[in-house]
Amino acid sequence: MLDLVWLIPALPLAGFLVLLVFGRRLGEPLAGWLATAMVAAAFAVTAGVFFALLGEQAEERSHVVTLFSWVPSGSLSVDLALLADPLSITMALFVTGIASLIHLFAIGYMHGDPKFPKFFLYLNLFVFSMLMLVLGNNMLVTFLGWEGVGACSYFLISFFHTRASAATAGKKAFVTNRIGDWGFMLAMFLSFQYVGSLDYARLNEAAGDLSSTTATAIALLLFVGACGKSAQLPLYVWLPDAMEGPTPVSALIHAATMVTAGVYLMTRCGPLLSASDAGTVIAIVGVATALFAATIAVAQNDIKKVLAYSTVSQLGYMFLAVGSGAYVAAIFHMVTHAFFKALMFLGSGSVIHGMHEEQDMRRMGALRKFLPVTAATFIIGWLAIAGVPPFSGFWSKDEILLYAYDKSPVLWALGLVTALLTAYYMTRQVVLVFFGEARWNEGAGHSDHSQPADQGHAEHRTPHESPWVMLLPLVVLAGLAAVGGVLNLPFSHSTEFLKSWLEPVVGEAERTLAKGTKDVKWILAGIATAAGVAGVAGGWLVYQRKKARPIEPALLADGWRYDRAIAAFMGGPGRQAFEAATWADRTIVDGAVNGTGRSVRSLGQVFRRGQTGLVRVYAAAVGLGAVALLLWFVLVRGVIG
Amino acid sequence: MTAFSLSPTPTWYLVLAAVLFTIGTVGVLVRRNPLIMFMCVELMLNAVNVTFVAISKALNDINGQTIVFFVLVVAAAEVVVGLGIVVAILRRRPGTTADDLAYLRG
Numbered sequence: 042m043l044d045l046v047w048l049i050p051a052l053p054l055a056g057f058l059v060l061l062v063f064g065r066r067l068g069e070p071l072a073g074w075l076a077t078a079m080v081a082a083a084f085a086v087t088a089g090v091f092f093a094l095l096g097e098q099a100e101e102r103s104h105v106v107t108l109f110s111w112v113p114s115g116s117l118s119v120d121l122a123l124l125a126d127p128l129s130i131t132m133a134l135f136v137t138g139i140a141s142l143i144h145l146f147a148i149g150y151m152h153g154d155p156k157f158p159k160f161f162l163y164l165n166l167f168v169f170s171m172l173m174l175v176l177g178n179n180m181l182v183t184f185l186g187w188e189g190v191g192a193c194s195y196f197l198i199s200f201f202h203t204r205a206s207a208a209t210a211g212k213k214a215f216v217t218n219r220i221g222d223w224g225f226m227l228a229m230f231l232s233f234q235y236v237g238s239l240d241y242a243r244l245n246e247a248a249g250d251l252s253s254t255t256a257t258a259i260a261l262l263l264f265v266g267a268c269g270k271s272a273q274l275p276l277y278v279w280l281p282d283a284m285e286g287p288t289p290v291s292a293l294i295h296a297a298t299m300v301t302a303g304v305y306l307m308t309r310c311g312p313l314l315s316a317s318d319a320g321t322v323i324a325i326v327g328v329a330t331a332l333f334a335a336t337i338a339v340a341q342n343d344i345k346k347v348l349a350y351s352t353v354s355q356l357g358y359m360f361l362a363v364g365s366g367a368y369v370a371a372i373f374h375m376v377t378h379a380f381f382k383a384l385m386f387l388g389s390g391s392v393i394h395g396m397h398e399e400q401d402m403r404r405m406g407a408l409r410k411f412l413p414v415t416a417a418t419f420i421i422g423w424l425a426i427a428g429v430p431p432f433s434g435f436w437s438k439d440e441i442l443l444y445a446y447d448k449s450p451v452l453w454a455l456g457l458v459t460a461l462l463t464a465y466y467m468t469r470q471v472v473l474v475f476f477g478e479a480r481w482n483e484g485a486g487h488s489d490h491s492q493p494a495d496q497g498h499a500e501h502r503t504p505h506e507s508p509w510v511m512l513l514p515l516v517v518l519a520g521l522a523a524v525g526g527v528l529n530l531p532f533s534h535s536t537e538f539l540k541s542w543l544e545p546v547v548g549e550a551e552r553t554l555a556k557g558t559k560d561v562k563w564i565l566a567g568i569a570t571a572a573g574v575a576g577v578a579g580g581w582l583v584y585q586r587k588k589a590r591p592i593e594p595a596l597l598a599d600g601w602r603y604d605r606a607i608a609a610f611m612g613g614p615g616r617q618a619f620e621a622a623t624w625a626d627r628t629i630v631d632g633a634v635n636g637t638g639r640s641v642r643s644l645g646q647v648f649r650r651g652q653t654g655l656v657r658v659y660a661a662a663v664g665l666g667a668v669a670l671l672l673w674f675v676l677v678r679g680v681i682g
Numbered sequence: 683m684t685a686f687s688l689s690p691t692p693t694w695y696l697v698l699a700a701v702l703f704t705i706g707t708v709g710v711l712v713r714r715n716p717l718i719m720f721m722c723v724e725l726m727l728n729a730v731n732v733t734f735v736a737i738s739k740a741l742n743d744i745n746g747q748t749i750v751f752f753v754l755v756v757a758a759a760e761v762v763v764g765l766g767i768v769v770a771i772l773r774r775r776p777g778t779t780a781d782d783l784a785y786l787r788g
Contacts, residue, residue: 656783657711
């Protein structure tokens with residue numbers, strides 16, 4: 042079974058190729074079913090590999106399957122090799138599992154779209170790239186997947202490319218990600234320079250022997266890459282805009298899988314991180330992002346924008362975990378977050394679908410009566426992210442806060458505030474969408490709404506519940522979001538399945554808790570629960586009971602004017618700097634090249650006069666030349682006589 | 683028999699070759715009809731052949747005569763190509779001179 046690891050990425054790749062050739066002929070809905078089947082089959086193979094690994098001794102659960110030698114060049118030799126170990130198989134399991142559910146959902150969501158087959162083509166290519174990313178045995182294979190998911194993200198954000206905002210958002214995501222890729226590439230160069238290999242195993246083994254500066258440099262450069270892909274400060278700007286893509290894309294790529302690639306990379310290089318001083322930086326950036334994005338989410342009105350900022354915030358949580366040395370907690374939160382955030386994104390997709398493409402929460406309300414299944418599943422997701430026990434989010438968030446507290450109480454306090462804000466804004470969203478009074482017919486009340494109101498066709502139409510292909514994934518994900526916590530229950534060592542499963546990979550790097558007595562653990566859990574409940578209660582009082590005016594300052598709705606600041610900077614001084622660089626490039630660099638060309642050209646002007654084109658002149662030149670040579674040999678060299 | 687002898691020496695052949703070569707060279711340089719220029723080139727080649735044979739005989743070395751065969755073969759090949767081009771040009775534009783064909787002027 043373990044030799045079949047290559048099948049996991051090969052199946053979605055096959056789906057991609059078939060759709061590439063026959064996609065249009067298959068049409069709707071066959072193309073969608075094919076893509077879904079391929080990903081589901083990949084999930085089945087992954088499950089098989091998982092059980093095969095489970096049947097082995099814990100220390101032997103690491104298998105490298107080398108497909109071929111990819112870059113054999115001198116002392117740099119990189120194989121296209123896949124690694125099957127607990128970490129990569131965990132990732133592959135939840136990537137393929139959630140991807141198959143989202144593929145299923147998309148069959149319903151993309152119904153009637155003229156580019157239906159192409160959408161699934163991109164989705165399959167994405168799943169293939171994502172699997173290469175997580176299964177890669179070395180950084181180059183991961184980088185291949187890394188760039189692949191980036192390209193698919195670009196294609197899918199700009200899927201409705203006729204809309205200018207979607208095209209711009211795609212470009213923004215692509216360009217921002219390149220900054221991160223730059224860091225990743227530099228990290229690879231450094232790794233090759235100092236370790237002589239790009240294999241994770243070799244890098245992590247050698248991490249202890251590297252000088253602290255080198256290890257920190259590699260770790261921080263990898264973190265720059267992770268910041269770009271996982272939307273951390275200061276590179277988070279692309280993720281909220283990425284919501285221009287279709288909702289299944291937001292759920293799959295921009296919530297559950299691709300954006301967690303950075304966290305995966307950090308976890309994979311855990312021993313390197315623990316050998317370096319990068320942890321504190323990562324933790325600070327993580328918690329700052331978590332808090333920053335949570336404040337913005339409080340004032341957003343677009344149903345998907347709230348979830349987008351929430352995703353940025355939750356990713357910040359995962360980086361806080363990584364920075365605090367809680368790799369198991371980071372992966373745990375990644376998995377539970379994938380459950381509940383994919384659930385809520387798909388739920389919002391179901392709402393948008395049912396509301397005839399309406400995304401503004403101010404024009405929703407009372408939808409629980411019209412979309413009962415969507416509402417029920419969404420509420421489970423809400424309780425999970427708010428950290429209400431016993432839903433999955435509570436367990437993973439609590440684990441992270443425990444480790445953060447051990448690292449520094451300041452990190453813990455900031456994380457706690459974030460948890461409170463998270464519960465608050467998610468309550469706000471649930472109330473605005475599913476409770477309160479129906480507002481979708483108040484067309485005139487929101488003349489400030491910038492988009493033309495539904496292009497007129499959806500006015501006064503009642504929202505409708507979605508078809509079963511969309512509801513089934515919601516129900517499955519709701520179940521997972523509710524009970525996902527059982528993966529890693531902190532009661533005793535025997536219930537910490539994820540921890541003992543990941544032990545062979547991250548065990549050495551994992552932080553040992555200094556203050557982690559049982560009492561501290563439960564006191565912290567109590568405080569976290571109280572914060573979550575307080576957030577929910579606050580949101581409920583403000584938005585449902587209307588006991589207080591909502592606090593939604595324009596500054597927060599505008600995302601702390603971060604985008605504007607970038608635009609102002611890049612439009613003003615930045616643009617001038619680039620123009621100066623262009624001037625220097627044109628006059629100095631191009632000037633030197635063009636000057637060389639010009640001088641050669643004018644020299645040629647002199648010599649071209651010799652080329653008369655008359656055969657007899659050439660013949661005379663040959664004859665005179667022969668005579669001259671002869672004279673030279675005879676008179677000067679004295680060859681003859 | 684110091685001043686005059688009727689039995690030919692190698693010098694006679696060399697002088698003949700020099701005369702032929704000069705006629706050929708002057709012909710190439712002064713005539714403008716492509717066909718005549720071509721014939722002059724052949725004259726030059728054969729002047730060289732005469733030189734080869736004469737010296738080969740004088741030095742009693744067969745190699746000089748062998749080279750003549752090579753020259754003949756190459757000349758034959760060259761005639762095929764060159765005459766083909768000349769005939770093609772003259773057929774398209776009767777009365778063309780070599781000086782009219784100055785398309786490669788720089």
